[in-house]
Amino acid sequence: MTLIENLVSLHRVDSQVRALRGRLDSATTYLKSQQRQHADACSRRDELRSQIRQMQATAVNIENESNAIRDRIEALRGELNKSTNQKTYATILSELKLLQEKRDEADERALAQLGKVEEAKAKLVEVEGLAAQRQELLDSATKERNQCQVDVGERLAELERERAQAASHVPAKELDLFNRAAEVHEGEAMAEIVATDARRREYVCGACNMELPPEKFAVLSTNPNAAVVCVSCKRILFMAPQAQDAAKE
Numbered sequence: 001m002t003l004i005e006n007l008v009s010l011h012r013v014d015s016q017v018r019a020l021r022g023r024l025d026s027a028t029t030y031l032k033s034q035q036r037q038h039a040d041a042c043s044r045r046d047e048l049r050s051q052i053r054q055m056q057a058t059a060v061n062i063e064n065e066s067n068a069i070r071d072r073i074e075a076l077r078g079e080l081n082k083s084t085n086q087k088t089y090a091t092i093l094s095e096l097k098l099l100q101e102k103r104d105e106a107d108e109r110a111l112a113q114l115g116k117v118e119e120a121k122a123k124l125v126e127v128e129g130l131a132a133q134r135q136e137l138l139d140s141a142t143k144e145r146n147q148c149q150v151d152v153g154e155r156l157a158e159l160e161r162e163r164a165q166a167a168s169h170v171p172a173k174e175l176d177l178f179n180r181a182a183e184v185h186e187g188e189a190m191a192e193i194v195a196t197d198a199r200r201r202e203y204v205c206g207a208c209n210m211e212l213p214p215e216k217f218a219v220l221s222t223n224p225n226a227a228v229v230c231v232s233c234k235r236i237l238f239m240a241p242q243a244q245d246a247a248k249e
């Protein structure tokens with residue numbers, strides 16, 4: 001086989017390897033993005049749960065405060081009933097009035113705090129729903145990726161062996177040209193030349209449309225063991241066999 005034929009078969013198997021790897025890579029990328037979004041949703045949910053616990057604790061503290069005031073009020077009422085002294089009676093009464101105000105204020109705060117807790121709980125239902133949705137998406141992405149690995153894995157290993165085999169027929173220098181072009185053009189390492197005017201031997205690179213200089217065409221059309229690269233995109237150029245025959249005539 002000629003160099004160009006070997007390069008064309010390398011290109012064929014290389015494209016298949018890349019396409020399969022691409023499938024696996026995109027399933028993996030999708031899975032990773034689902035993992036991230038799931039983790040975000042869970043941490044939002046957990047954060048909200050802990051906020052609610054803190055808010056509930058605050059509400060309990062305020063209620064305890066109110067209860068302590070209530071106990072104090074009850075004790076003072078007892079003293080008030082037993083009181084015979086006018087002055088003491090007036091003092092207790094004014095203290096009772098102050099305490100009642102404090103208790104009302106504490107009850108109001110407790111109510112407001114419980115309102116906040118209820119609001120946060122409603123939000124939590126929403127956030128928990130989102131986290132559950134994210135879990136479902138993550139599960140299906142994991143399943144998809146695993147299935148892809150099963151489907152692709154074996155075939156990919158086989159193709160990679162074929163690729164190594166095809167590459168072994170290409171000399172190091174040309175293989176380097178091929179690999180570099182494949183890297184830059186996502187696997188499109190080769191381009192067929194296209195005639196713009198076959199009679200006048202005017203050809204362009206089929207990938208980027210750059211004109212092929214006559215001296216390069218001369219090599220390409222006569223020496224199938226030389227790698228000619230496009231002056232612009234650096235892809236390795238080749239001619240369809242029938243075009244090659246026509247060029248010889």
Ligand SMILES: [Zn+2]
Nearest residue numbers: 205208230233
């Ligand atoms: Zn080109």
